[in-house]
Amino acid sequence: xxxxxxxxxxxxxxxxxxxxxxxxxxxxxxxxxxxxxxxxxxxxxxxxxxxxxxxxxxxxxxxxxxxxxxxxxxxxxxxxxxxxxxxxxxxxxxxxxxxxxxxxxxxxxxxxxxxxxxxxxxxxxxxxxxxxxxxxxxxxxxxxxxxxxxxxxxxxxxxxxxxxxxxxxxxxxxxxxxxxxxxxxxxxxxxxxxxxxxxxxxxxxxxxxxxxxxxxxxxxxxxxxxxxxxxxxx
Numbered sequence: 001x002x003x004x005x006x007x008x009x010x011x012x013x014x015x016x017x018x019x020x021x022x023x024x025x026x027x028x029x030x031x032x033x034x035x036x037x038x039x040x041x042x043x044x045x046x047x048x049x050x051x052x053x054x055x056x057x058x059x060x061x062x063x064x065x066x067x068x069x070x071x072x073x074x075x076x077x078x079x080x081x082x083x084x085x086x087x088x089x090x091x092x093x094x095x096x097x098x099x100x101x102x103x104x105x106x107x108x109x110x111x112x113x114x115x116x117x118x119x120x121x122x123x124x125x126x127x128x129x130x131x132x133x134x135x136x137x138x139x140x141x142x143x144x145x146x147x148x149x150x151x152x153x154x155x156x157x158x159x160x161x162x163x164x165x166x167x168x169x170x171x172x173x174x175x176x177x178x179x180x181x182x183x184x185x186x187x188x189x190x191x192x193x194x195x196x197x198x199x200x201x202x203x204x205x206x207x208x209x210x211x212x213x214x215x216x217x218x219x220x221x222x223x224x225x226x227x228x229x230x231x232x233x234x
Contacts, residue, residue, distance in 0.1 A: 065194065065202035069165035071129065074141040074154035081168075081200055087125040087234060088219065089196040093171045095132035095187045096144040101208065103147070109193060110149040111212045116219050122151075123198075123234045129155045131173035131189045133162045134181045169194060195219065197226060198234040 066081065073079050084091075090109055094102035109126050116124060126149055130136035133156055136144075141154035157165065159177045166173055173189040193215070195203040203222055206215050227233050 063170075063202065063205075065169055065205065066196060066200065067168040069161070069168055071155040071157040071161055071165060072138070074138045074145065074156070076138060079153065079155055084125065084127070084196050084200040086198055087123050088198060088223070089125045089127055089194075089200075091127045091129065091169065091194040091196060092192075093129045093131050093166060093169065093173065093189060095130055095175075095189070096136050096140055097132065097186070099186075101191060105191065105193060105208065106145075106148045106152075108212045108215070112215045112219070113149050113151065115212070115216050119220070120223060120233055124151070126152045127155060128152055129162075129165060131162060131166065131171070132175055132179070132187050133157060133159050134175070134179040135183075195222070197222070 068081050070078070070080050090112070092102075092105055092109060094105065096102075106128065113124050113126055128141070128145060130141060136156055138154075138156060141156060145152045145154050155165075156162070159175075162173075162175075165171075171190045171192075173187055175187050179185065191208045192205040193210075194205050195215075195218070197203050204218055206218075223233055
Protein backbone atom coordinates (compact mmCIF):
# COMPACT_ATOMS: atom_id res chain seq x y z
CA UNK A 1 0.00 0.00 0.00
CA UNK A 2 1.41 3.43 -0.96
CA UNK A 3 1.86 6.29 1.48
CA UNK A 4 -1.04 8.27 0.03
CA UNK A 5 -3.38 5.25 0.09
CA UNK A 6 -2.37 4.46 3.67
CA UNK A 7 -2.97 8.02 4.87
CA UNK A 8 -6.26 8.33 3.00
CA UNK A 9 -7.53 5.00 4.37
CA UNK A 10 -6.50 5.97 7.88
CA UNK A 11 -8.29 9.29 7.59
CA UNK A 12 -11.46 7.59 6.35
CA UNK A 13 -11.40 5.17 9.29
CA UNK A 14 -10.91 8.02 11.74
CA UNK A 15 -13.80 10.02 10.25
CA UNK A 16 -16.11 6.99 10.47
CA UNK A 17 -15.20 6.39 14.10
CA UNK A 18 -15.50 9.97 15.24
CA UNK A 19 -19.06 9.39 16.46
CA UNK A 20 -17.95 10.77 19.79
CA UNK A 21 -15.30 13.46 19.63
CA UNK A 22 -12.50 12.60 22.06
CA UNK A 23 -8.96 13.90 22.57
CA UNK A 24 -7.66 10.63 21.11
CA UNK A 25 -9.74 10.85 17.94
CA UNK A 26 -8.83 14.51 17.57
CA UNK A 27 -5.14 13.69 17.85
CA UNK A 28 -5.46 10.93 15.27
CA UNK A 29 -7.36 13.23 12.91
CA UNK A 30 -4.71 15.94 13.21
CA UNK A 31 -1.90 13.43 12.72
CA UNK A 32 -3.48 12.09 9.53
CA UNK A 33 -4.04 15.63 8.25
CA UNK A 34 -0.42 16.58 8.95
CA UNK A 35 0.73 13.43 7.19
CA UNK A 36 -1.30 14.28 4.10
CA UNK A 37 0.02 17.84 4.15
CA UNK A 38 3.65 16.74 4.20
CA UNK A 39 3.00 14.04 1.61
CA UNK A 40 1.52 16.48 -0.91
CA UNK A 41 4.25 19.04 -0.21
CA UNK A 42 6.86 16.37 -0.84
CA UNK A 43 5.15 15.26 -4.07
CA UNK A 44 4.94 18.83 -5.34
CA UNK A 45 8.64 19.38 -4.70
CA UNK A 46 9.50 16.08 -6.36
CA UNK A 47 7.55 16.98 -9.50
CA UNK A 48 9.17 20.43 -9.66
CA UNK A 49 12.62 18.92 -9.30
CA UNK A 50 11.93 16.36 -12.04
CA UNK A 51 10.77 19.11 -14.40
CA UNK A 52 13.86 21.19 -13.65
CA UNK A 53 16.13 18.19 -14.24
CA UNK A 54 14.39 17.50 -17.54
CA UNK A 55 14.74 21.11 -18.59
CA UNK A 56 18.38 21.28 -17.51
CA UNK A 57 19.09 18.07 -19.38
CA UNK A 58 17.69 19.52 -22.57
CA UNK A 59 19.69 22.72 -22.10
CA UNK A 60 22.84 20.74 -21.36
CA UNK A 61 22.44 18.91 -24.65
CA UNK A 62 22.10 22.12 -26.65
CA UNK A 63 24.98 23.43 -28.73
CA UNK A 64 26.86 26.31 -27.13
CA UNK A 65 25.36 29.01 -29.36
CA UNK A 66 24.81 32.61 -28.27
CA UNK A 67 26.23 34.52 -25.34
CA UNK A 68 27.52 37.98 -24.44
CA UNK A 69 27.80 40.59 -27.19
CA UNK A 70 27.58 44.36 -27.39
CA UNK A 71 26.23 46.08 -30.50
CA UNK A 72 24.11 49.12 -31.40
CA UNK A 73 20.61 49.25 -32.89
CA UNK A 74 19.91 51.03 -36.15
CA UNK A 75 18.27 53.69 -33.95
CA UNK A 76 21.54 54.27 -32.10
CA UNK A 77 20.67 52.46 -28.84
CA UNK A 78 23.01 50.01 -27.08
CA UNK A 79 21.94 46.37 -27.43
CA UNK A 80 23.39 43.33 -25.70
CA UNK A 81 22.40 39.69 -25.23
CA UNK A 82 20.33 40.83 -22.22
CA UNK A 83 17.96 42.64 -24.58
CA UNK A 84 16.98 39.27 -26.07
CA UNK A 85 15.46 38.23 -22.75
CA UNK A 86 11.73 38.50 -22.16
CA UNK A 87 10.71 37.52 -25.69
CA UNK A 88 11.23 34.72 -28.18
CA UNK A 89 13.92 35.99 -30.54
CA UNK A 90 14.87 35.05 -34.08
CA UNK A 91 18.39 36.20 -34.93
CA UNK A 92 19.77 36.41 -38.46
CA UNK A 93 23.22 37.52 -39.65
CA UNK A 94 23.41 39.10 -43.11
CA UNK A 95 24.13 42.31 -45.01
CA UNK A 96 22.10 44.95 -46.81
CA UNK A 97 23.85 44.51 -50.17
CA UNK A 98 22.91 40.83 -50.31
CA UNK A 99 21.14 40.35 -53.65
CA UNK A 100 18.81 37.43 -52.91
CA UNK A 101 19.48 35.09 -49.96
CA UNK A 102 19.21 37.64 -47.15
CA UNK A 103 15.98 39.22 -48.47
CA UNK A 104 14.47 35.75 -48.86
CA UNK A 105 15.40 34.77 -45.29
CA UNK A 106 14.11 38.06 -43.86
CA UNK A 107 10.87 37.59 -45.84
CA UNK A 108 10.59 34.13 -44.30
CA UNK A 109 11.16 35.55 -40.82
CA UNK A 110 8.48 38.17 -41.49
CA UNK A 111 6.01 35.47 -42.52
CA UNK A 112 6.84 33.40 -39.44
CA UNK A 113 6.42 36.35 -37.04
CA UNK A 114 3.09 37.32 -38.62
CA UNK A 115 1.82 33.76 -38.20
CA UNK A 116 2.96 33.07 -34.65
CA UNK A 117 1.85 36.49 -33.41
CA UNK A 118 -1.73 35.68 -34.39
CA UNK A 119 -1.71 32.75 -31.98
CA UNK A 120 0.62 33.88 -29.21
CA UNK A 121 0.61 37.68 -29.30
CA UNK A 122 3.45 40.18 -29.33
CA UNK A 123 6.11 37.99 -27.70
CA UNK A 124 8.56 37.78 -30.61
CA UNK A 125 11.63 39.82 -31.54
CA UNK A 126 13.16 39.46 -35.01
CA UNK A 127 16.79 40.62 -35.08
CA UNK A 128 19.07 41.38 -38.02
CA UNK A 129 22.83 41.61 -37.35
CA UNK A 130 24.98 42.95 -40.14
CA UNK A 131 28.20 41.17 -41.09
CA UNK A 132 29.21 44.12 -43.27
CA UNK A 133 30.11 46.81 -40.72
CA UNK A 134 32.02 48.95 -43.22
CA UNK A 135 28.96 49.67 -45.39
CA UNK A 136 25.93 48.88 -43.21
CA UNK A 137 25.66 52.04 -41.14
CA UNK A 138 22.51 52.67 -39.04
CA UNK A 139 20.57 54.72 -41.59
CA UNK A 140 21.23 52.12 -44.27
CA UNK A 141 20.11 49.24 -42.04
CA UNK A 142 16.98 51.19 -41.12
CA UNK A 143 16.03 51.70 -44.77
CA UNK A 144 16.81 48.07 -45.56
CA UNK A 145 14.53 46.73 -42.82
CA UNK A 146 11.58 48.87 -43.94
CA UNK A 147 10.71 46.12 -46.42
CA UNK A 148 10.28 43.52 -43.68
CA UNK A 149 8.43 43.08 -40.38
CA UNK A 150 8.07 46.41 -38.52
CA UNK A 151 9.34 44.93 -35.24
CA UNK A 152 12.76 44.06 -36.73
CA UNK A 153 15.72 45.39 -34.77
CA UNK A 154 18.86 45.98 -36.83
CA UNK A 155 22.23 45.69 -35.09
CA UNK A 156 25.69 46.83 -36.10
CA UNK A 157 29.11 47.35 -34.56
CA UNK A 158 32.69 47.91 -35.56
CA UNK A 159 34.63 45.02 -37.04
CA UNK A 160 35.79 43.60 -33.71
CA UNK A 161 32.33 43.78 -32.12
CA UNK A 162 30.82 42.16 -35.20
CA UNK A 163 33.44 39.42 -35.19
CA UNK A 164 32.84 38.77 -31.48
CA UNK A 165 29.06 38.45 -31.95
CA UNK A 166 29.55 36.15 -34.94
CA UNK A 167 31.90 33.97 -32.91
CA UNK A 168 29.28 33.57 -30.17
CA UNK A 169 26.76 32.32 -32.71
CA UNK A 170 29.32 30.31 -34.68
CA UNK A 171 28.71 32.43 -37.76
CA UNK A 172 31.25 32.54 -40.55
CA UNK A 173 31.62 35.76 -42.57
CA UNK A 174 34.20 36.80 -45.15
CA UNK A 175 34.28 40.59 -44.74
CA UNK A 176 37.89 41.76 -44.25
CA UNK A 177 38.61 44.23 -41.44
CA UNK A 178 39.79 46.86 -43.92
CA UNK A 179 36.84 46.60 -46.35
CA UNK A 180 36.22 49.68 -48.50
CA UNK A 181 32.96 51.39 -47.41
CA UNK A 182 32.39 52.34 -51.05
CA UNK A 183 33.43 48.98 -52.44
CA UNK A 184 31.20 46.76 -54.56
CA UNK A 185 31.75 43.38 -52.98
CA UNK A 186 29.68 40.46 -51.72
CA UNK A 187 29.98 38.84 -48.29
CA UNK A 188 30.01 35.09 -47.88
CA UNK A 189 28.41 34.13 -44.59
CA UNK A 190 26.54 31.42 -42.68
CA UNK A 191 22.82 31.25 -43.46
CA UNK A 192 20.84 30.38 -40.34
CA UNK A 193 17.98 31.84 -38.34
CA UNK A 194 18.63 31.27 -34.64
CA UNK A 195 15.66 30.78 -32.32
CA UNK A 196 16.37 31.94 -28.77
CA UNK A 197 14.05 31.42 -25.78
CA UNK A 198 12.90 34.17 -23.35
CA UNK A 199 15.96 33.49 -21.19
CA UNK A 200 18.16 34.31 -24.17
CA UNK A 201 19.20 30.65 -24.56
CA UNK A 202 19.63 28.91 -27.90
CA UNK A 203 16.80 26.60 -29.00
CA UNK A 204 17.21 25.81 -32.69
CA UNK A 205 18.95 26.93 -35.89
CA UNK A 206 16.92 26.94 -39.09
CA UNK A 207 18.79 26.63 -42.37
CA UNK A 208 17.90 28.09 -45.73
CA UNK A 209 16.05 24.92 -46.77
CA UNK A 210 13.70 25.04 -43.75
CA UNK A 211 10.26 26.28 -44.77
CA UNK A 212 8.34 28.96 -42.90
CA UNK A 213 5.72 26.32 -42.03
CA UNK A 214 8.35 24.09 -40.42
CA UNK A 215 9.74 27.03 -38.43
CA UNK A 216 6.25 27.91 -37.20
CA UNK A 217 5.66 24.29 -36.20
CA UNK A 218 8.89 24.16 -34.19
CA UNK A 219 8.18 27.49 -32.49
CA UNK A 220 4.66 26.39 -31.48
CA UNK A 221 6.01 23.10 -30.13
CA UNK A 222 8.74 24.86 -28.17
CA UNK A 223 6.35 27.43 -26.68
CA UNK A 224 4.02 24.63 -25.57
CA UNK A 225 6.90 22.90 -23.78
CA UNK A 226 8.03 26.18 -22.22
CA UNK A 227 4.49 27.01 -21.05
CA UNK A 228 4.06 23.54 -19.58
CA UNK A 229 7.27 23.91 -17.58
CA UNK A 230 6.97 27.54 -16.51
CA UNK A 231 3.25 28.30 -16.61
CA UNK A 232 3.86 31.22 -18.99
CA UNK A 233 4.66 31.88 -22.64
CA UNK A 234 7.63 34.18 -21.96
